[in-house]
Amino acid sequence: MTTQLRVEQLSKTFVLHHQHGVKLPVLHQASLEVKAGECVVLDGHSGSGKSTLLRSLYANYQPDAGRIWVKHRDEWIDLVSAPARQVLAIRRDTIGWVSQFLRVIPRVSTLEVVMQPLLDRGVDRSTCAERAGSLLTHLNVPERLWSLAPSTFSGGEQQRVNIARGFIADSSILLLDEPTASLDAVNSAAVVQLIEAARQRGAAIVGIFHDKAVRERVADRLHTMDPVMQEVRV
Ligand SMILES: Nc1ncnc2c1ncn2[C@@H]1O[C@H](COP(=O)(O)OP(=O)(O)OP(=O)(O)O)[C@@H](O)[C@H]1O
Numbered sequence: 449m450t451t452q453l454r455v456e457q458l459s460k461t462f463v464l465h466h467q468h469g470v471k472l473p474v475l476h477q478a479s480l481e482v483k484a485g486e487c488v489v490l491d492g493h494s495g496s497g498k499s500t501l502l503r504s505l506y507a508n509y510q511p512d513a514g515r516i517w518v519k520h521r522d523e524w525i526d527l528v529s530a531p532a533r534q535v536l537a538i539r540r541d542t543i544g545w546v547s548q549f550l551r552v553i554p555r556v557s558t559l560e561v562v563m564q565p566l567l568d569r570g571v572d573r574s575t576c577a578e579r580a581g582s583l584l585t586h587l588n589v590p591e592r593l594w595s596l597a598p599s600t601f602s603g604g605e606q607q608r609v610n611i612a613r614g615f616i617a618d619s620s621i622l623l624l625d626e627p628t629a630s631l632d633a634v635n636s637a638a639v640v641q642l643i644e645a646a647r648q649r650g651a652a653i654v655g656i657f658h659d660k661a662v663r664e665r666v667a668d669r670l671h672t673m674d675p676v677m678q679e680v681r682v
Contacts, residue, residue: 492673544619
């Protein structure tokens with residue numbers, strides 16, 4: 449299987465400007481390679497930098513050093529040095545992201561929220577709506593909710609809307625930040641099925657899963673985070 453994502457020597461230190469400039473080195477020369485059809489689960493104690501690494505892979509955090517090579521339209525692009533316009537194109541066409549919490553936009557219906565990533569790729573509305581409906585059904589979001597904005601939904605319902613949105617575009621790289629965190633066993637199993645289907649079609653997946661049973665189901669391998677370095681004051 450071909451490599452889709454390669455992290456080289458990635459470093460990230462947070463500087464707490466409002467707290468006497470304390471420096472928190474979180475990632476130190478981290479490396480990672482993920483192939484098509486592989487699910488790599490980030491492993492390490494709380495505070496070891498799992499979310500920091502995952503967010504860096506979506507260009508939400510800017511690393512201080514290192515490279516994040518992404519296979520985008522048959523080309524290797526370094527996300528760390530890519531201009532903003534290219535980062536947006538990579539997010540639209542190549543990297544799917546499921547965060548822990550849905551960012552709710554007032555007055556936008558659930559169906560529309562889920563369809564958006566596929567609409568952004570230029571797919572026609574009826575195909576998008578059909579695919580969104582089938583994902584929402586799979587994730588047990590009742591049809592009577594589809595026309596409503598998800599702002600009033602329960603935590604678990606919002607998370608399932610978020611998951612449907614993250615999986616709709618069949619991205620070649622998928623980043624999953626605790627997608628099953630607020631779900632019951634039935635819905636967790638539905639998410640595990642989506643992850644397995646994504647692997648089968650050749651997605652390269654990186655995820656954080658605190659639920660041990662889910663982690664064991666989906667992980668091809670664990671990526672152990674390097675120990676966090678000591679807090680350093682300037
Ligand atoms: N935006 C930020 N600003 C400052 N420090 C941050 C920021 N994000 C994370 N950190 C710090 O970086 C360290 C690693 O945090 P991170 O959330 O990546 O860990 P984690 O392994 O995902 O933890 P958990 O399993 O508890 O979610 C922590 O000490 C945290 O306080």
